[in-house]
Amino acid sequence: MSADASAETPDYRDTVFLPQTDFPMRAGLPAREPEWLARWARIGIYDTLRERGQGRTPFILHDGPPYANGHLHIGHALNKVLKDFIVRSQQMMGRDARYVPGWDCHGLPIEWKIEEQYRQKGQDKDAVDIVEFRQECRRFADHWIDVQRDEFKRLGVTGKWDDPYLTMNYHAEAVIAAEFMKLLMNGSLYQGSKPVMWSPVEKTALAEAEVEYHDHTSHTIWVRFPVVEGLADLDGLSSSVERDEDLNRLTTSSLDVLEPTNVSVVIWTTTPWTIPQNRGVAYSPQIAADQFTADGNNAGYGLYRVGEVMANSTAKPSERLLLADALADSVKAAAKIEDWERIRSVRPFELENMKLAHPLRGVEGARGEWDYDVPMLPGDHVTDEAGTGFVHTAPSHGDDDYQLGLKHGLPMTYNVEPDGTYRADLPIFGGEAIVQPDGKDGPANVSVIKNLAWAGALLAKGKIKHSYPHSWRSKAPLIYRNTAQWFAAIDKPLDDGMGEYGDTIRSRALTSIDRLVRWTPKSGRNRIHAMVENRPDWVLSRQRAWGVPLTCFVRRGARPDDADFLLRDARVNDRIVAAFERDGADAWYRDGFKGEMLGGIADPDDYDQVMDVLDVWFDSGSTHAFVIRDRADGSPDGIADLYLEGTDQHRGWFQSSLLQASATKGRAPYKGVLTHGFTLDEKGMKMSKSLGNTIVPAEVVEQYGADILRLWVAQVDYTADSRIGKEILKGTADSYRRLRNTLRFLLGALAGFDEAERLEPAQMPELEQWLLHRLAQLDHLVRKGYDAYDFQGVFQTLFQFCTVDLSAFYFDIRKDALYCDAPDSARRRAVRTVMDILYHRLVTWLAPILPFTMEDVWLSRFPSEADSVHLHDFPTTPADWLNEPLAAKWDHVRRARRVVTAALEIKRADKTIGASLEAAPIVHVENPETLDALKSVNFTDMCIVSDLALTADPAPNEAFRMAEAPGLGVVFELAEGEKCQRCWKILPDVGTHDHPGVCARCDSVLDRL
Template identity: 85%
Template sequence: MSAETPDYRDTVFLPQTEFPMRAGLPAREPAWLDRWARIGIYDRLRERAGGRAPFILHDGPPYANGNLHIGHALNKVLKDFIVRSQQMMGRDARYVPGWDCHGLPIEWKIEEQYRQKGQDKDAVDLVEFRQECRRFADHWIDVQREEFKRLGVTGKWDDPYLTMNYHAEAVIAAEFMKLLMNGSLYQGSKPVMWSPVEKTALAEAEVEYHDHTSHTIWVRFKPMGLQPKAEWIGSSNEQQQTWKKNFEDKLRALDDLIGSEAEASVVIWTTTPWTIPQNRAVAFNRDIAYGLYEVREIADNSTATKGEKLLLADTLAEGVMQAAKVENYVRLRDVPTDQLGMLYLVHPLRGVEGADGEWDYRVPMLAGDHVTDDAGTGFVHTAPSHGDDDYQLGLLHKLQMTYNVEPDGTYRADLPLFGGEAIIQPDGKDGPANVSVIKQLAWAGALLAKGKIKHSYPHSWRSKAPLIYRNTPQWFAAIDRPLVDGMGDYGDTIRARALTSIDRLVKWTPQTGRNRIHSMVENRPDWVLSRQRAWGVPLTCFVKKGAKPDAGDFLLRDVRVNDRIIAAFEAEGADAWYRDGFKAQVLEGVADPDDYDQVMDVLDVWFDSGSTHAFVIRDREDGSPDGIADLYLEGTDQHRGWFQSSLLQACATRGRAPYKGVLTHGFTLDEKGMKMSKSLGNTIVPAEVVGQYGADILRLWVAQVDYSVDSRIGPEILKGTADSYRRLRNTLRFLLGGLAGFAEAEKLAPDEMPELEQWVLHRLAQLDHVVRKGYDAYDFQGVFQTLFQFCTVDLSAFYFDIRKDRLYCDAADSTRRRAVRTVMDILYHRLVTWLAPILPFTMEDVWLSRFPSEDDSVHLHDFPATPAEWLNEPLAAKWDHVRRARRVVTAALEIKRSDKTIGASLEAAPVVHVEDRDILEALKSVNFTDICITSDLSLTADPAPNEAFRMAEAPGIGVVFESAMGEKCQRCWKILPDVGSHDHPGVCARCDKVLGHG
């Protein structure tokens, strides 16, 4: 600029905004949270939404016992995306957060506190102990509530649901008593997953699997002899003769097989030596090929005996011989499986010194389909009290159950040889029981081989200690027993209703979730409802003293008693059950209290959370009219957890699933795909991310991942997320700056706008469909990527880049500039609302920067309606040609910038050769010079010379570089021949007119 040329900078309409370039989210977000609380935004939305169709996302309750981890953040932010987007698409999206408050983890913490103080838990009043648990839960609810709110999660935070609220406890008890009344409740004795450390049964969903090293043993079972089993013997001599005739040949053949001296042993293999004292049978499979093997040569340290005969599955014989250090052996003959079923065996501990006759019973051989030849010997040691397959086989053959293992994982004190020894010790480590059993088997000559194996083994998800299967009296919900409740539209049993619901009533996202839960429900056993603990809702029922569990009068079923219990719980909570005189109070006038025992077990906490549909969706004013949620959303592990417990509970008490849709997400891993753990030091704490970057960055990470699979997060990933945020923020800042002072009077109708503005409206109409469809499908990654690409590619790199000249340099009231600002206003309203569910803090900032208000919020607005007539496919097709041609021009100019021929594209006046006549006409019909941001540009149908720049993706287009002729306009920077020939020195005709107009 010469000394004589005026400074025109103040005449250019540069963007004006106070919206900061740096977000400062960690410091600024809390103020927006305070503002939302002050204006009561959630309740105002409910007031405004009267008459709208409700949308209920029912919150799966987190457990109130610690700070949030990154999985919590992923889960709650996904829920918030859904609630906010459904609200802004015209629904009444209600979200009531909740907490699971009962159960062992809290009870365990209180017991730890007692142990540290040297107090005896059992010496503390039970109600006072429960109150301690309640206070512990209250504390963590407050902590977690603030952490969830800090993530920007909207909801009814001032009135959440808690499973320990009095009404909730009353409803949980009422739901349990529906099982009592409809016939599904029963008391049974069967093996369940048992935690010796926590001294309670565990549900399947409370079990996790970790590597564990177990003792493994191969044990000889000697034949006892050949005799018809009891079921073969009829009630008359004639029938006995018939049995004898039918089996005489087989008995003789088996006698020939094992020898008159019974020197052939059936060999079993087990990884739980401690269960051998509870053995009641040995199982085989009729479809497995077995052989009789003779040991010929052994190693010096072998426990096998030269010349002994062993019965083994053929596919496993070699492995057994290696384990027993047998160096040479021979297969003598086949062992027909129809003969094995006639054989009784001797328990390997029979006759051991000190056994006192404990194991002097016959051990039958029984056919079982669960036996395989994948590992072991092909014969399975069967202890009905310590395994489900064993139990089922025991039921079929009426095997005797044993009660040798106490709640703390020790053998009963009077068990010969092993009394009082621990299987699992209080610290979760292996006790001496396994080794003791192995030693006794060795002394008895029954131990063929021993070793150790590392395998996946069940552990408690709370104490992390190993579990055992243990036979105990427990309360169950029978899932195959016909229910007497008049709600059989979808089946007469819990299982039938659940499977029907899965297939007909519920939409599973992803669809693989349907297969997962269907197979689980199809094959699951009865639901173990009882826990031998203190902190929970009790099993509110009474049993008749002296009556057997299968007797009709065993359980007291009376509506009056049930109603009294519910009323007491509503008034005092479940603590009422434990107060002196409660039994007499509720049984008064109905039954003699002395005739009944009050059950003191508590309900599985999964029954608590499975009942939430009743006291939240059904009972609350902000619930659903039909008591059914639109959506449950949790991690994939909840197919065996909350999704399933809710499904089974609701099918038992209301006849169908409590939800219409189920959405699942994966787990969170570190950047290398490793599971997070404190020991590895790779955990990502939500509070730390929020403190460093802000909640919106964490939320943006959630929006960018494919949550349907496991998601990775770490420092480098978060840096990338922050970079995406900055680019998006710059787009929004440009919009704000360009709209400074925009007024309604400036607006133009679409048909008054140039084609490029009409093309932007077309893109917005397309996006409106994509965004709404994406939010409805819970495809947040798709929504964000679509909008991000639009902002960075269509807007920043194309539309804004082209229209900066008109926005900055045209006259304030020019139609061209008004068209740009009208489109920017339209863009603003859509982008800010479309992104508000994902980035609530930032979009609030953007909204208030333009529309400051004491009580307004972007979150009080819906997505704007977008006219369908904005769609213009012919125009879009034309502009696809224009954009493709533009890319060739800008690429050609970039080469000239790189080699310093030019410093900016406005220094160029390229010649563009276009072979396709339709494309050429399209380029001529628009201001292609402005679109390419050059000072001049020539279009020609002439063939491009050899030196022309070309791109493979745009055949038929060639660009020849030419420099712009003229002087540089000191206002708009275009190089034009007319610069300097107007009233205002150093400017072009357009700028001279604007200055003169001014």
């Protein structure tokens, strides 16, 4: 065609069917998402789904209640978005997915905030009426519930937000009390005096789930306990061998008259403040049984005589020290001893009969407080890995110590007050603080060390940095402290008629873990099983004000082990529950309440009312009863399909719910448990305000929109710790833009589509049938992924499909048919039919992850004030769309196409061509099956070239090849002819038709237009 003819060629742009859509390329999510939230509220999507869902199989995700005491952090966002993925996907897969959000409202975190306000005003909390104080706590929780509710809703989380559950609602408080009273009635409740993890700052016991571990620098001391009885004095013998042989001939009875002087057992401890409470020293029977190893090395307990000592050493020349041989060198170094001599071994029967003096015996001002003998006791917890091989034992201040003391009848001490100070009348140390109100170390440790030194009992001292328990609320160090507390006995047989899975709380819990619960990931089973298998009895009581009280009465003057110690009467219990339903738990503190409850049943003067409050983990552990069991949108059996929280909840909510339900309903309250990791910054560091690396959900939403934050959740492996930061969010936003462009193209290509265009699969070209096959595959993968809670897998599968199968393949090929074929052509109708099918699946499949964007995409095509993508299920995909033989054939086609496009890309890079339509390659195909596949399709169109030749001839040396596609070679040739001014293909027939400057296909289309 000549230049003059070209200049006269009409403009065919208006005859090309380019995509038409108002769907914007820029999302504008931060500004537009609130509009969709308001719209969802107007049409009441959640309630509409419940109405439509009648008759469907219910799916209940029970919400682990966050604490109502501050703005949301990124961990909250991860948690709630994961829950929303599940609720939305289960709903769209045909279930009635119910989600009632809730809040934990009682307990120390809120009470602590109110106390802080009091301290700032110089007020005394204890001077305020307890009901008034509790009301302030309630108002504080109410405020933060409203704040957090708005922040959760802004993330696009669906749920019954207008009627959440709150542990401080009157009905909830009544049910919590009723659940507690089931323990009272089934005999698992008891009062015991034992050491528990105690916060001196908060003046209350803490559960393990309320404890976190941080590095802490502690004093360490090596202390002499003088031997007063039980060790043979064999100094006169000449050698250790003779002494050992002589010792073997001694009898136990001969030890009574042997009273060695200047001999001490050495202990090591990191809690000097516990020395005044010492009641025993433990040794290892295993170490004591070891004598000499085969090579002659000492491997038991040995008696060492000190020789020369260094300057500043408190060791005394000639004194004798009893130690584990494996730790002797470390003690020698700590005590600054130059040299010593191992005199002999110490036999087990000596240790069994040994008595020691308390290291503070006879100290000036002690008033005889510590003038008692300290027994030596065998303890399996003693090792020779650190210390001295002997363990100082204070039964009131450690679980191992308590258990050993219980076994051997050691007396308990009550020297430490709730605020972490020694009792005022304790000699020498009275009133001194172990931990101060600000959480810093008090003077008690140093005071004990000094007094041990003055008494001549301190052998050495130092400091050690180690992991130490702290309160996760006040961040202050904790201590073990002996107090009278209320416990649930987890190994006591229960005669309650619910023994299908065991007759104790522990056995029911362990059976539930193994037989009744699906754990995601599976490692969660091992984690919680080990915790439940080894945990002690549950400490239920807290010495605080804001919570549900332990609704029980104890007989005055009775002992905890007396049969009538606790008042057990169903009529009293019913009265308490009715009062709480009417007035809430505040009723417990009302004047005259005890008389109201006991009147006509028992004499109120005979009983005391327990004023401790329940551990908040019992509150949240009871939620299955007042949420799942009692609500109309719950389930009568009180069992949820899924609990979902962070990995720390294996020792928290998962476990407290498991134990509580095992005690009151005989089994776990859940069928499935899913756990996620924690959130870290981009470098893998824990987020901290002091480091300035925190990511605030509200700020992410303000900058990017909630869908970007949700997409980040979908892209991470939530079962491990997840990283987030500015660069990661930029990458997430880029993935979102690529996905949005795919959806925008779909919307544009489907403009004006109606049912009259639709074709049946059998009427479609093979490429469209192949795409239906891929959709059938994806339908299976997406449903399977959502059911397995594999959101990363679902998104990656769909994202890869959109970017590889659609944008880089199908859309790329079919743009020509969409733009240039006649509207009524079978090929174009097939393309648009498949795109409509594709649209409905992609938009619904992605709706649980990107609810705002998919709503936008849906309404862009189907505008309706009453409709929403979230009111639709995933479309049913016909099984006969699957076509494996066709898919196998198209694998050959796609592999060959990749070779051709790679060859053309080289020619574009070196400027030989500007577009692929300028090419007419020759493709050499050695494999007959591949050649047949390529000949059976329009491979020219597949490669988006103007012409293409297929041949079985061997490829020449200059042919382009790819290692991953053997047997294929491409020889580049330029297309011959003129460029069609409508479709841009270069063909020989251009310019030979009625319409100037076009090819035969375009000429025919123009005729019909």
